[in-house]
Amino acid sequence: MGSAIADVAARAGVSKATASRALSGKGYVAEKTRMRVQQAAKEIGYVASPNAASLVTGQTQNIGVVIPFINRWFFGEILEGIEEALLNRGYDTTLYNLHPGSSDRDRVFDFFLARKRFDGVIAIGVEPTPEEAGRLLRLGIPMVSVGAPVAGIRSLTIDDAGVARLATEHLIGLGHRRIAHIGGEIGGPDENTVHNKRLDGYLQAMTRAGLEAEIRTARTAMSVPGGYDAGIHAMSDAMSRPSAVFAACDEIAIGVIIAARRIGIRVPGDLSVIGIDGHEYAEMFSLTTIEQQPRAQGLAAVTDLLAAIAGEPSTVEVVEMPARLVVRASTAHADLGADAV
Amino acid sequence: MGSAIADVAARAGVSKATASRALSGKGYVAEKTRMRVQQAAKEIGYVASPNAASLVTGQTQNIGVVIPFINRWFFGEILEGIEEALLNRGYDTTLYNLHPGSSDRDRVFDFFLARKRFDGVIAIGVEPTPEEAGRLLRLGIPMVSVGAPVAGIRSLTIDDAGVARLATEHLIGLGHRRIAHIGGEIGGPDENTVHNKRLDGYLQAMTRAGLEAEIRTARTAMSVPGGYDAGIHAMSDAMSRPSAVFAACDEIAIGVIIAARRIGIRVPGDLSVIGIDGHEYAEMFSLTTIEQQPRAQGLAAVTDLLAAIAGEPSTVEVVEMPARLVVRASTAHADLGADAV
């Protein structure tokens, strides 16, 4: 417990300075001396205090991660990717679960993040405000954001509007004309969220094709039960039923499929469904989706952040991550007979 | 950025000692002086260094959390519960995602946890060995385990064997005689895992009722796709098809239900399914299950750990958390005609 490096030094018969050099591997130390010090350290069960080291080096080997949800597939996957990458590089991952609209937001940014505990910060799906970002950057703490691009800080993103357009166009290309969009709850129409961008992409595609938009909201947010409820609701009236659904994320899409099966509506016979994400259940539900790689995004965020910490100037501010259409059996050509108005 | 407490003190015209007392609120400081110091701190944007404080107080306000999965409902839920409880109490949550059988295990316990960075450690579903636990306890780092009880450290658990027995008996009570158990992959038969305990409970119930056990393993582990695959497999042969399934967790149960629907087997008409956990999707799938409260378990783990950190001696080593049977529509009386051998 109370074993400090001075104890190790005393036991090995050297000075603190030499003991430190021997254990850290920096500077000149004779091979014999190094062995002796390491032996002494092992004997008394010496464990270094990272706090003491941080104090003088200014490096904490600790990264703060801010994330709105842990228990949603996409976010959980990113988080696993980040943690794994950081652990491999000898960094700790300190977690802040900041629900959207949480009153803790100020507290987390002011009190928890703006201390000298972190070498850097990764914000996922949080879209920091300029003030929040500025506060950290002024303290010399680099930050990387994953999600909608934020001005002034390095952002990893997918082209959400483009991807939503692509998904909608896939349905249009299959001959669908009544295409509903089911998304999660929206804060405000002007907010810079992934959510609004996907809605925009849908609207663009519909407008271009001269089709009328039909927007539904899953009140219970971007989850499978949320999609289920919205799906039941959207399909309850046989007259006004769409022939296809573009879901803002795969959880909603899966919820819609489950709802459809429950009601006895065949997918894709009566209803085509497409989502976004590439959820782990997508294959099981034969879900057509736009697949992105959250794990890889987490890894990329770590790589970029550590580069920034190392002082490498970043060239591009917004990095676009890959996403691709994966066609499975939840989408099919519109049955023109059933689709007639 | 380099604003230390000495700068604050200078600006307020007091000593470091007084500045420290004014900011921390400990010791005697005149009200006027306190205001002046706080004002000075605000003006130069002073942020305290927790590392420096930790160095002298020995407290880090940081808890290490070891968890095998992030992206499984039960674990994600516990983690959210822990993070929330810790944040409310001013603690940081540092995360280690230690996959079962990972080669990082030693590295995490030796290098990452056994430093002076943590006031305490929570291990979830990891079942630390006596050596791993001893190493930390010897360093004076309290530990709480959630999952199968571990000798020597405070453990939060549910009666896994009892709960499995209860679930199996529920099916037996409905008249089922061919009851299959679908669980995840097992490391070794003697390992002290939640998994093995649930298997034991099933076997006890079956033996007592004089029924023959039928054990299936979801090779792809305790996940919905794993349950789906195992379900497809278990139901493919109409002759050998069980009339009920006891799944080791709700993810598997849900996978089995999805598989059944796919094949055209009615639940609960042709097949009764029961799980364990109380998954967020359980209601959507009308799943009968034994519900536990992972969020509350996370909170309890935090409460207990902080009590141990505060030096309160713990009376009970193993704490049993509540779990209760919730009957929904995935289980029904056995159709005796179809069940006849």
Added chain:
DNA sequence: CGCCTGTAGGGAACCGGTTCCATGCAAAAG
């Protein structure tokens, strides 16, 4: 009026490492 007590505040040691600088010494270079 002297003494005790409670409140304010300063000086300095200390937590446990890292690192700058100086010193010593042996081998290589001149």
Added chain:
DNA sequence: CTTTTGCATGGAACCGGTTCCCTACAGGCG
């Protein structure tokens, strides 16, 4: 044989707070 160079090590300052101990003063009490 002297001078330079390179390796090895020790002493001490330092990172940024907290806390112990000591002094000082004002008011209450005997």
